[in-house]
Amino acid sequence: MLEFSEGAPCWVDAMFTDVEGAKAFYGDVLGWTFGEAGSEYGNYTQAYSDGKAVAAVVPPMPGVGAPSQWCLYFASPDAAATAGKITAAGGEVLMGPMQVGTFGTMLIAKEPSGAVFGVWQPGDHKGFEKMGEAGSYAWAEVFTREPDKPDAFLPQVFPYGAQQMDAGDDPAAANMDFKVFSVGGGGGHPVLGRMKMDDDFPADLPPYIQIYFGVPNCDEAVEKTKKHGGKLHFGPMDSPFGRFAAVTDPQGAAFAVIDMSTTVGEMPSFG
Incomplete structure (x- = not known):
């Protein structure tokens, strides 16, 4: 358990x-x-x-x-x-x-x-019986245009430490405002990301928490999503964490799929 x-x-x-x-x-x-x-x-x-x-x-x-x-x-x-x-x-x-x-x-x-x-x-229901694998919850990120608000709020509610991503020499990440919250202090176990929404996001899209589900093959999951009438919004894209894509199901519920076995690039550093 x-x-x-x-x-x-x-x-x-x-x-x-x-x-x-x-x-x-x-x-x-x-x-x-x-x-x-x-x-x-x-x-x-x-x-x-x-x-x-x-x-x-x-x-x-x-x-x-x-x-x-x-x-x-x-x-x-x-x-x-x-x-x-x-x-x-x-x-x-x-x-x-x-x-x-x-x-x-x-x-x-x-x-x-x-x-x-x-x-x-x-109580009797503890939560996930499987996670971090294909077919289960893998990760989540708060998407917001006002990052200062959740950044101040979350550590007051939960025992979180936080670390800001260092873009380093990666031009693709130069304008990315991304933070990771961990249980057990800044160097603890990462449990949640926070991403600042930029102009690429629709202006009428409210802040939300993006949930990532693990899949054996990201591209196949995207094709199945589209076959059923769902929509692809972003990706598939390679990353150090896995190959992922953001989609919505036919009823409009947003989520992301990630193949954690297919990783590309070096892990970013957090300070």
């Missing part, structure tokens, strides 16, 4: 008006299988990779017209205490804290620049 430190990403889920369509899409693109819908909890349906829980899909709550989007949850030993920190640091608690049977306690919040995230205090 995986253990999650406070502030570490521990789960992802998404609401879809067409849950069966989502299951067909992610089953093909990411190789997921799905469990039985939990009618007691709004038909919450877990997704599995190699028989291990990796995500969940759920229909919208009655009367909620929110767009389909993935939500990343960060682990907390005390969701109520984390809610207090979120508010004190200038964020907004949108829902909860709410106990979900014996599974755990959840809340949904928004950091000051506008990106939405979740917090999960585990």
Whole structure:
């Protein structure tokens, strides 16, 4: 069983008006299988990779017209205490804290620049049973036009250290404002990236958290995405971390796919 430190990403889920369509899409693109819908909890349906829980899909709550989007949850030993920190640091608690049977306690919040995230205090459901591999959660980054806001907010809510990427002599990275947050201080375990959105991003695109799912082959995942009616927004592109692409599924939920076995270039340094 995986253990999650406070502030570490521990789960992802998404609401879809067409849950069966989502299951067909992610089953093909990411190789997921799905469990039985939990009618007691709004038909919450877990997704599995190699028989291990990796995500969940759920229909919208009655009367909620929110767009389909993935939500990343960060682990907390005390969701109520984390809610207090979120508010004190200038964020907004949108829902909860709410106990979900014996599974755990959840809340949904928004950091000051506008990106939405979740917090999960585990009970019976600890979180990911597989991560960092094909078919599972690999990484996440906060995309924002106001990086100073999450940069100040996140370390007040979670025990994060932060390091800024040094562009070095790479002209492609010269104008890139990228920071990595780690659990256990600046030299600890990296858990989250933060990228400043530049003029290449649509002006009407709000801040968001980009979730990366591992795949065996990035290009094949992109072709499957397009075959099902999804869209390619960026890539495929090689990087020191893997070959990746940013896409949206047919219902408009954005995510990224990354083949972590195909790496190109030297790892950037962080100061």
